[in-house]
Amino acid sequence: GCTSNEPQTEDDGGDDAAQAAPAGANDEPGETVTIGFSAPAADHGWMGAITTAAQEEADRFEDIDLQVAEGTNDVNVQISQVEQFINDGVDAIVVLPFDGAALTEVATQAMQEGIPVVNVDREFSTPEAARVTVLGDNYGMGRSAGEYICERLGDQGDAVIAEIAGIDSLPLTQDRSQGFSDALAECDLEVSNRVDADFTVQGGEEAASNLLQAAPEIDAIWNHDDDQGVGVLSAIENAGRDEFFLVGGAGSANMMREIESGDSVVEATVIYPATQAADGIRLARLLAQEKAMSDLVEVEVPRMVQLYAPVVTADNVDQYLPTAFES
Amino acid sequence: MSESPSTAAEAPATTGQQTVSGSGEPKFRLGLGHSLGLVLALVALLVVGVTTSGERFVGLDNIMVILRQAAVIGVVSIGVTFVITAGGIDLSVGSVLGLSTVWASTVATQTMAEDVHWIVLVACALAVGTVCGLVNGFLVAYGGVVSFIATLAMLVAARGLAEIISDRQTQIVSVQGFLDVFRGNLLGVPVLVWVFVIVAVAGWFLLARTTFGRRTIAVGGNPEAARLAGIKVRRHTVWVFGISGLCAGIGAVLMLARTTAGTSTHGYLLELDAIAAVVIGGTLLAGGRGSIVGTVLGVLIFAVLQNLFTQNNLDSSVQAVTRGAIIVLAVILQRRFSSARRT
Amino acid sequence: MSESPSTAAEAPATTGQQTVSGSGEPKFRLGLGHSLGLVLALVALLVVGVTTSGERFVGLDNIMVILRQAAVIGVVSIGVTFVITAGGIDLSVGSVLGLSTVWASTVATQTMAEDVHWIVLVACALAVGTVCGLVNGFLVAYGGVVSFIATLAMLVAARGLAEIISDRQTQIVSVQGFLDVFRGNLLGVPVLVWVFVIVAVAGWFLLARTTFGRRTIAVGGNPEAARLAGIKVRRHTVWVFGISGLCAGIGAVLMLARTTAGTSTHGYLLELDAIAAVVIGGTLLAGGRGSIVGTVLGVLIFAVLQNLFTQNNLDSSVQAVTRGAIIVLAVILQRRFSSARRT
Amino acid sequence: MADDATATPLLRMTGIVKTFPGARALDGVDLEIRPGEVHCLLGQNGAGKSTLIKVLAGAHQPDEGEIRWEGEPVTIGSTMAALDLGIATMYQELDVVDGLSVAENIFLGHELAAGGVLRRRVSHSRARELLAQLGHSEIRPGREVGTLSAAGKQVVSMARALSRDTRLIVMDEPSAVLDPEEVENLFRVVRTLSAQGVAVVYISHRMDEIRQIGDRITVLKDGRTVATGLDVAETPTPELISLMTGRDVATDFGGASSGPGTEEPALEVTDLAVEGVFDGVSLTVRPGEVVGLAGLVGAGRSEILETIYGARRATSGTVRVHGRTLRRGSVSDAVDAGIGFAPEERKSQGLLLDEPVYRNITLSTFARFARGGLLAESAERRAAREQAEALDLQPPDVGRAVRTLSGGNQQKAMLARWLVHGCDVLLLDEPTRGVDVGARAEIYRLIRRLTESGTALLLVSSEIDEVLGLADRVLVIADGHVVHTGTTADIDEHRVLDLVMEGARA
Numbered sequence A: 001g002c003t004s005n006e007p008q009t010e011d012d013g014g015d016d017a018a019q020a021a022p023a024g025a026n027d028e029p030g031e032t033v034t035i036g037f038s039a040p041a042a043d044h045g046w047m048g049a050i051t052t053a054a055q056e057e058a059d060r061f062e063d064i065d066l067q068v069a070e071g072t073n074d075v076n077v078q079i080s081q082v083e084q085f086i087n088d089g090v091d092a093i094v095v096l097p098f099d100g101a102a103l104t105e106v107a108t109q110a111m112q113e114g115i116p117v118v119n120v121d122r123e124f125s126t127p128e129a130a131r132v133t134v135l136g137d138n139y140g141m142g143r144s145a146g147e148y149i150c151e152r153l154g155d156q157g158d159a160v161i162a163e164i165a166g167i168d169s170l171p172l173t174q175d176r177s178q179g180f181s182d183a184l185a186e187c188d189l190e191v192s193n194r195v196d197a198d199f200t201v202q203g204g205e206e207a208a209s210n211l212l213q214a215a216p217e218i219d220a221i222w223n224h225d226d227d228q229g230v231g232v233l234s235a236i237e238n239a240g241r242d243e244f245f246l247v248g249g250a251g252s253a254n255m256m257r258e259i260e261s262g263d264s265v266v267e268a269t270v271i272y273p274a275t276q277a278a279d280g281i282r283l284a285r286l287l288a289q290e291k292a293m294s295d296l297v298e299v300e301v302p303r304m305v306q307l308y309a310p311v312v313t314a315d316n317v318d319q320y321l322p323t324a325f326e327s
Numbered sequence B, C: 001m002s003e004s005p006s007t008a009a010e011a012p013a014t015t016g017q018q019t020v021s022g023s024g025e026p027k028f029r030l031g032l033g034h035s036l037g038l039v040l041a042l043v044a045l046l047v048v049g050v051t052t053s054g055e056r057f058v059g060l061d062n063i064m065v066i067l068r069q070a071a072v073i074g075v076v077s078i079g080v081t082f083v084i085t086a087g088g089i090d091l092s093v094g095s096v097l098g099l100s101t102v103w104a105s106t107v108a109t110q111t112m113a114e115d116v117h118w119i120v121l122v123a124c125a126l127a128v129g130t131v132c133g134l135v136n137g138f139l140v141a142y143g144g145v146v147s148f149i150a151t152l153a154m155l156v157a158a159r160g161l162a163e164i165i166s167d168r169q170t171q172i173v174s175v176q177g178f179l180d181v182f183r184g185n186l187l188g189v190p191v192l193v194w195v196f197v198i199v200a201v202a203g204w205f206l207l208a209r210t211t212f213g214r215r216t217i218a219v220g221g222n223p224e225a226a227r228l229a230g231i232k233v234r235r236h237t238v239w240v241f242g243i244s245g246l247c248a249g250i251g252a253v254l255m256l257a258r259t260t261a262g263t264s265t266h267g268y269l270l271e272l273d274a275i276a277a278v279v280i281g282g283t284l285l286a287g288g289r290g291s292i293v294g295t296v297l298g299v300l301i302f303a304v305l306q307n308l309f310t311q312n313n314l315d316s317s318v319q320a321v322t323r324g325a326i327i328v329l330a331v332i333l334q335r336r337f338s339s340a341r342r343t
Numbered sequence D: 001m002a003d004d005a006t007a008t009p010l011l012r013m014t015g016i017v018k019t020f021p022g023a024r025a026l027d028g029v030d031l032e033i034r035p036g037e038v039h040c041l042l043g044q045n046g047a048g049k050s051t052l053i054k055v056l057a058g059a060h061q062p063d064e065g066e067i068r069w070e071g072e073p074v075t076i077g078s079t080m081a082a083l084d085l086g087i088a089t090m091y092q093e094l095d096v097v098d099g100l101s102v103a104e105n106i107f108l109g110h111e112l113a114a115g116g117v118l119r120r121r122v123s124h125s126r127a128r129e130l131l132a133q134l135g136h137s138e139i140r141p142g143r144e145v146g147t148l149s150a151a152g153k154q155v156v157s158m159a160r161a162l163s164r165d166t167r168l169i170v171m172d173e174p175s176a177v178l179d180p181e182e183v184e185n186l187f188r189v190v191r192t193l194s195a196q197g198v199a200v201v202y203i204s205h206r207m208d209e210i211r212q213i214g215d216r217i218t219v220l221k222d223g224r225t226v227a228t229g230l231d232v233a234e235t236p237t238p239e240l241i242s243l244m245t246g247r248d249v250a251t252d253f254g255g256a257s258s259g260p261g262t263e264e265p266a267l268e269v270t271d272l273a274v275e276g277v278f279d280g281v282s283l284t285v286r287p288g289e290v291v292g293l294a295g296l297v298g299a300g301r302s303e304i305l306e307t308i309y310g311a312r313r314a315t316s317g318t319v320r321v322h323g324r325t326l327r328r329g330s331v332s333d334a335v336d337a338g339i340g341f342a343p344e345e346r347k348s349q350g351l352l353l354d355e356p357v358y359r360n361i362t363l364s365t366f367a368r369f370a371r372g373g374l375l376a377e378s379a380e381r382r383a384a385r386e387q388a389e390a391l392d393l394q395p396p397d398v399g400r401a402v403r404t405l406s407g408g409n410q411q412k413a414m415l416a417r418w419l420v421h422g423c424d425v426l427l428l429d430e431p432t433r434g435v436d437v438g439a440r441a442e443i444y445r446l447i448r449r450l451t452e453s454g455t456a457l458l459l460v461s462s463e464i465d466e467v468l469g470l471a472d473r474v475l476v477i478a479d480g481h482v483v484h485t486g487t488t489a490d491i492d493e494h495r496v497l498d499l500v501m502e503g504a505r506a
């Protein structure tokens, strides 16, 4: 299985992004469909992986003609990209909106014109705006990280727990933080130091070096994003600190290798699949070709696919590493 | 060369050809003539569009998509044209736009708008934008803070304030009257586009045909001469920044209509796009020469480019590289054509 | 006022006080004196830091954290100081830095570095940066593209190229020799900080003490006069941009060492921070006057501010608003102090 | 010096043509310079003098024509090439870099350096020598040039020309910003140079200077050589003037003004002072009266005018116009009260160089032409054209950018602004700087016309005869103090100079 998705609803072939040839009845070439894809700018590793994975997935199918719009963080531009897809009469649209609420109207419009929309990662504000929504579980991610820390430190009431968040103004960051503090609250812990980076290596390094300076004694750190985690680790190494353990987020191959090595402060990471958009492309293809999901009892493609957020630790890392994304 | 320091490093080229310009005709007057290179670049892009994507590219539908997209950045860029012509710079427009959308879409404002009239919502956005602009203007004119720094500070502060007000939540606009009007069409053309056209024409008129415009050019061209000629340079500076803020407020209204949402992330990095459009349009970054027509063309070129890329199946990184090359080509083309006209 | 058109809108304030200035000493020469306001702002921030976070704030550890953080942006800003002093602007430094880290950390380069010497990796980063800078310079000097546009195009293109080369993946640096040297300490001070200090001193020397520096100021202050004095303005412009590119390359080396990784997202929006530091430091955005000492102080102020915020666990929105206010205050403070010294 | 007429000339330019878009600036110019001579270049404003010397300096490339240097044909492809030949130029438009120090400006482009590192001590002492040679040892080499007055910048320019090893020095209207004593200084330097065999091309609109210093004369008219190699001693001034202008021009000041009425003063200045610049300035100007400020360069005359106008903030004292006290430091208050001001540095203080002439002329009045904020450009053009004609602006096209006008014509455009404005009190700072004989007479007539219509004029000029000829009363300023006040009838040029010297020494 590719990342994390096997416990959830997902067709078989889609799991295995790492393998070359897809298999299964649904993967047999059908009529060629044009799929419009729009996502934010690849200004951080995970987002870069998203776009790359989507493109690779489309290349895998000769019956997909993927129309990729330039990545943008300007919702105004993103709206016109979707408008243009509608104009061009594409067969399906996959959108990872920069801001879900802001793209709801135009997505609704596409749906009304009969073009199925697959909403990835950041949710629209109304369900009618998308035929399928593929979501990571941000709140669940926070919870998983929190629960892991609870497990390790639950008996230490005065444990110092730090959090290195991503971009604070994004709802997904807020969800993650909420899940994290909710889970911690259940074992009477709380976040004592919190900084936000910006999902970049550089931002992670800066935030972490300041954080380490501000908190001389830490027991655990949760870092929301493994891409910025490269910078975080660099800062930790530089400060020569190892009195704590670190839980990552997103599940990049880099981090998993750290976990595998066993001598790193990184003990675990919570997966947030970067293949969501690739899944979205697949689903869009099915919708456009009016195929159904072969792996579910229900014949139709489901409304909502929420990907699971498992925790990767030294115990199960070999299971996840082969398919993790190189951020 | 005292007037072009900001582009000073590129002066030799200028000296060689531009300052020797013979037709003493003021350049912003020539409107399309001066912008011939830009028009050609635009036409070239359209031709490429038609070749690669078929006639649909210049179909009415697609043109409207382009224009609707251009509307927000266009309105903002027109305000920025004034500031740059007056010799300043405004880095804050993007985040002021964000703040205005947030303020206008708070529950309080929306409730009031529903109780009274949707115009309240519009007025709120415009007021927030204008006030931010005026604050910039005061800092620059009376505080003696260079405009780059003053508006940079405003950029940071307005974004922060927007986050605080919205609690970083995206606020949905539900004032139906507002949505009906601004998301609608008038004579087959989206209201958004009408607003853009009106602001552009008003901006052109203000800059090219009124005493206000003349003062703006004088203040930007040689502030000392303007002052000695009795122009109240400081007060004028405040107004110019006010206009830029007002335009950001109008842009916020359009953004609210287009996205039906207000959020602090609206307008992120918009300032760079706006300044780029203004400068490509032929307004001197050093001040003293401004062209609204050029700005509009600059905005359209960027919007068409965007549209063109979406049509073509290019990898988005390749798109970025291509965009860089095209920007340079467009500018060189423009230089060629405007200097060819002169000699 | 011929020297400040880009800040023209704010001219009246300047005119009132500067042209009547008594001390005729050239300002870039005064070094610390001229930057008194900045030094005071820095001290004030440190005092606030000590009050809110205890003495640890000015402890050696924390100082080193601040300095290491300042190193990357500092090196880049020094390059940008040259471009701005010469009357141009360089928006591309951030993405050129990103491209350099990516190129230097590709498998091919790293393998070669491991086989030969880690210096290959460093040379690669510096070469990529310098070449990008020279391309900017050629476009500006010989292509006649204004620097804002030329470097904006480079910004977009270099970022795209970096994404293509890296396939949008973060490339971990594993050349041990490189990491050992650049992540290490020398006499108790991180090598990163040494590099910053060396570049700063070299930059100061180059700008204030050499023919090259004088010519840079002349080209920025009055390109026509520079040309008439027999200075090859175009060629000089190319070199100045080359320096900026080289500094971005040095920044890339530091970034590689600091993060142990190369990625196309490195340096995102760094250009804005760099330009802000340069301008706060007292270099005229219009060209013709530049201060490396000021730039270094500007960089330090921003770094201390960042550190201060983190130490105090401030919400990032509140940070933003505060930061905006502090920027304006620092500049007004500086104006106060420098004009007080003059009258 | 230049008796050796048969020897190879140092420089010979033949058939030089230079066209600008829309203007044929040079239309076949011949010029021959012999080693060691002082060759004067005469011509009306816009005749092509500056363009010719820019061709010579490598700043412009000629379209046609041949240049021979010591008999060898050469192309001067860049300013560097000219400097390498040994041609140094002092340009008409001050070509200094404000942000650099005096010494740095002097050695710009050929810095005294060891391996690229400036040798500051050496360049300062060398600069000090050069400045001393020019009689200006009071200018410190480390001073920032931006803080110098126009005259100071001219001195720096001169020092720069001298700093090179030259065979030919071209001086484009160097005396325009200098006062008599300065000019004397300059001549001393010129004589030394020509004694050393260095040739000098000297451009000036002041005939008396030509007589004093020149050996031979070339006259340009409309981009063509109309006479060349005239011997200064043998050519009478009226002949030169008619060669230049094609007509006879009488340069008189138009006699005394009609004299002040007995009315209340239009302008009343009491105890005006700006700390550190000047103090205790009191004067009154009645309608129809011309009051002159005489003094050496750097005496603070420009500052007095600027302060009256509100462009500088007075530290004490009052300015009243028709009894109304003006707010300190407020230009708009002054303009509202009816004061006009033509500043001395037209480029930095007066003109929008890339804007058309007419908009420069109406810079202070466009709002008056406008209706309801709407510009009335045709009315502006009309008004501007009228004044342009009155001042004989060349070319008379008011639509071209001011930048493309010759220096003297730019000055006329500045003056025209305040003629269109029509103010009660007019402050003129060096109104005839760089203006040719013909236009100068025009300006004198204009001043008369203004006084007759009741304008009160306050005039600063470095040409003492001009002040004495035009003004009814004169204030002699030395070092920021008024050292003498009286009617012009009671004083002559020598007395003024004496007063100035005493004041400066005191």
Ligand SMILES: Nc1ncnc2c1ncn2[C@@H]1O[C@H](COP(=O)(O)OP(=O)(O)OP(=O)(O)O)[C@@H](O)[C@H]1O
Residues within 6 Å of the ligand: B019, B020, B021, B022, D020, D021, D023, D024, D025, D043, D044, D045, D046, D047, D048, D049, D050, D051, D052, D092, D394, D395, D403, D404, D405, D406, D407, D408, D409, D434, D436
């Ligand atoms: N860059 C230019 N573009 C167009 N025309 C120009 C330019 N420079 C000069 N001219 C024109 O060339 C002619 C000669 O100008 P020039 O400056 O040589 O006159 P001049 O003899 O030096 O006059 P003055 O005594 O006023 O300085 C004028 O008609 C002027 O308008």
Ligand SMILES: Nc1ncnc2c1ncn2[C@@H]1O[C@H](COP(=O)(O)OP(=O)(O)OP(=O)(O)O)[C@@H](O)[C@H]1O
Residues within 6 Å of the ligand: C018, C019, C020, C021, C022, D146, D147, D148, D149, D150, D151, D177, D277, D295, D296, D297, D298, D299, D300, D301, D302, D303, D344, D462
């Ligand atoms: N920007 C400035 N900063 C410092 N000192 C200045 C500045 N401008 C002028 N000064 C000084 O003020 C004094 C008077 O200046 P200025 O040369 O303008 O007098 P002036 O009598 O008007 O001379 P001119 O004949 O050139 O008009 C001089 O000592 C000059 O050096």
Ligand SMILES: [Mg+2]
Residues within 6 Å of the ligand: D049, D050, D051, D092, D172, D406, D407, D408
């Ligand atoms: Mg001339």
Ligand SMILES: [Mg+2]
Residues within 6 Å of the ligand: D149, D298, D301, D302, D303, D344
């Ligand atoms: Mg003066």
